[in-house]
Amino acid sequence: MPHRYKVREIAQQSGLSEATVDRVLNERPGVRENTRSEVMQAIADLDKQRAQLRLNGRRYLIDVVMQTPQRFSDAFRAAVEAELPAFAPAMVRARFHVWESGSTAQMVDQLARVRGSHGVVLKAQDDPEVAEAVDRLVDAGVPVVTYATDVPVSARCAYVGIDNHGAGVTAAYLVDQWLGDDPSDVLITLSRNVFRGEGEREVGFRAGLRGSGRTIVEVSGSDGIDATNERLVLDALDRHPGVAAVYSVGGGNTATVAAFEKIGRVCRVFIAHDLDADNRRLLRDGRISVVLHNDLRADARLAIRSILQEHGALPHEPVRAAPIHVVTPYNLPA
Template sequence: MAHRYKIREIAQQSGLSEATVDRVLNRRPGVRETTIAEVDQAIADLDKQRAQLRLNGRRYLIDVIMQTPRRFSDAFRAAVEAELPAFAPAMLRARFHLWEAGSTAQMVDTLGRIRGSHGVILKAQDEPHVAEAVDRLVDSGVPVVTYTTDIPASTRSAYVGIDNHGAGVTAAYLVQQWLGDSPSGVLITLSRAVFRGEGEREVGFRSALRGSGRTIVEVSGSDGIDASNERLVLDALASNPGIEAVYSVGGGNVATVAAFEKLNRPCRVFVAHDLDADNRRLLGEGKLSAVLHNDLRADARLALRLILHERGALPAEAARPVPIQVITPYNLPAQG
């Protein structure tokens, strides 16, 4: 059976005889599982060595483009910058294009002005014009990896992030467990409906609470910014006196807490996303019940690896949904 490495190379790497390696590669009977594992490990080691040779001395410029609240972009930027040195002997640099609120046209314009890039990590609206702008980048030879929210109709290389529908179901489970027999309604806060990931979270949440009899009220359009979110939440609470729980899909949680306090209303359960600086403080103060979080450095590492694979510098790597961590005030991880 043909193999990407010569039998002699694998034998040298594994310390086994060429005859033994040949038996493993051709799946002949009578080979011990430990011997097969040794050959598999030798091949994996050769893959790593080949990748290092491809990376040696290479320079890559990665663009990170995100419309997102600053508290999240600051956290992800720090994660990317922390991971860049891990790709030595290659030299990776990153350019950041970050803003909190804007139009589809602004996103399309930013994508259209990218020059000299080896790849893009993108958090953007799932809109036809954005998908077309992504397609133009990919056609020009620039791979695009979407992050936290997908644009599946585009020719992006991969999506990196949590299973957003599963996250919404998880949030509903937590809310239902904490509320118990209380008839409380639930407020869902989204940053903006054009982000596919947020819509998937909301759908998962609503589907899991179907049949519960709970009133679910949605507010959207704040871009996750506190100054915009507080008025939306105040209006929703004033119109719905039975709301005592929140699922924050898109952020603006400082404002949501402030709105409950201004109206002297209890918030019995508050589930949010992302362990940014605001949420870390609110969780420590007991104003959030739980935060659904994922390791941003692991996300950044995977996104960068996927781009380098598209450039032919690293072997293929599967882009699987990122595991969700349920963080409470009692398992709050130390800041890295």
């Protein structure tokens, strides 16, 4: 069986004989499983060493392009900057282009102005014009990784983030278990309907509560900005007196909590996303119930790795959905 390394190299790396390595590579009988594992580990080690040689002295410039509330972009920027040194001996730098509210045209224009980049990490609207802008970048040799919300019909090389539909179903399960026999209705808040990830969370949430008899009241269009979100939530609470639970898909949670407190209504369960500074404080203070969270540093590492893989600087590894952690005030990570 042809292989990317000579039998002699693998034998030296594994400490096994060339004959044993040859038997493993050609899948001959009579090889113990632990011996096979030693050969596979040696090949993996050789892959890592080859990657280190390819990375040595290389310089990469990554662009992070995101429309998102500042609290989330600040958290993701910190995660990216913390992970950049992990790619040594290569030198990886990042540029950040982030804003809170804007049009599809603004996103397309920003993508068109990316210059001298080795790759883009993108959180953007799922829109045909955005997909075309991504395709133009890829055609120009700039790989694009979508983050947190996908643009699946584009030529992006990978999506990094949680299973958004699964997150919505998880939120529905928690809300229903928490409320029990209480017939409370549920408020779901989205930043804007153009983000595919938020839509997938909403679909999962509605599916998870189907048959529960609860009314789901939707608020969207705030871009996750507190001042706008509070006004929209106050209006929804005024029109729907049965709402006593919240699933926050798009953020603005300080404003949502404030809206409940302003009219003196108790929120029995509040499910939020992401451990940004606001949500940490709200969780510690007992003003929200749980946060569905994933490790932003792991996300940043995987997104950058996916870009370097496209340049042949690292061996390809499959991209899997990030696991969802249910965080309470009692297991809040540092």
